[in-house]
Amino acid sequence: MSENSQYPTAPFGDWDGSPAAARAMQQSLAAQVNLQDDFPPLRLIAGVDVGFEDGGTITRAAAVLLDADTLELVGSSLARVPTNMPYIPGLLSFRELPAVLQALGELPAVPDLIFSDGHGIAHPRRLGIAAHLGVVTGLPTIGVAKKLLTGAHDELDLARGAQVELRDKKTGEVIGCVLRSKDKVRPLIISPGNRVSIVTAPQLVMRYVTRYRLPEPTRLADRLASRREEKAAARRLSGAAK
Template structure:
């Protein structure tokens, strides 16, 4: 995987927001992904030692049968504070280290967090997609911004997530009787195609298999913590 490492990471909220405003115009929300998709990956992160260490996990699965093929784990000191809307600056440096360890390059990355469903349309899935020039999807468990109608109860039902007049994502019922997921394009993929692949990766549980397996790897060390808020996991990382 070709990774475009930045020369430097912002160290203040003002600098991070300015970079998001600069990068948002580079995000592609039309389908420019490999055909066929053979490998999908889940990306997740947790924290250790009261948040001072970031622990990032990537798990690659075959598609469409969703069998695990490759995985990587990276740990490094956390260099950016938790600030709502700026999750990528806290997690992506460690995620890039994990991606660099893979022996199989995924065709599509499903990120535990937002894509375009973000106040500045540059959630972690968008930012990561730009840095690795790959198709990415934001799969979040809670809403960061926007409003929506009630989602019908059956699996596969979805409604648009709106911010004013803009459709910034979708609210998807991935399993009957469970809370919906917030799906949005990250990079090089449309909303409709993102929904298709999320459902294909979610045969049984509320969360896609990519997310479940990456979450397990990211949180399998005693003391790993979750503190993402609505951009990603809402509260403690869970073992599945």
């Protein structure tokens, strides 16, 4: 089980830490996003997500590696690092990406596609965390978000698989789609990413949705990052102790 350390350690170059410089950096990186379908036959897919411990002082990134055909868990990793900056809408990647890259580097293999929590190009400057991750790693990525950050869309049917385009409010440019992954659940906001087209992204998401709202890679990474298991177990015990 050899881990791979082929991911950048300092994804922000010579960033001075200021929000203004971060936004400028996003503008230039956004130009490097590839919105064409350019991914290999999928054999291994990954899911990444981030959670926090100790009131937010520790950033906890989880990465899971799945067999793209059977969805069998092939490997997983966890990276715990000190939190370096606060959450600022639009600058999420500068807060979470370092931990995510560390977790990815500890997986047993490099995935053919990564599902990232948060948006891809459905972002004010077209560089949400999924797109940022795709540019710095060069790998295909898709952003799977639970809430809207920017853009507008029409209503969509309540049936599983229903979807409508998400467009820039000002330019009308299509920046992603709103997808109902299960009957009557709150829709997901899907956007590339890198090396995946706006049309293909939701298809790939649906391919990996089983019985839950979130596609498996994202759901499993979320469980690890946010310690769903541990918390549920702790709750059951304290409740039984009474």
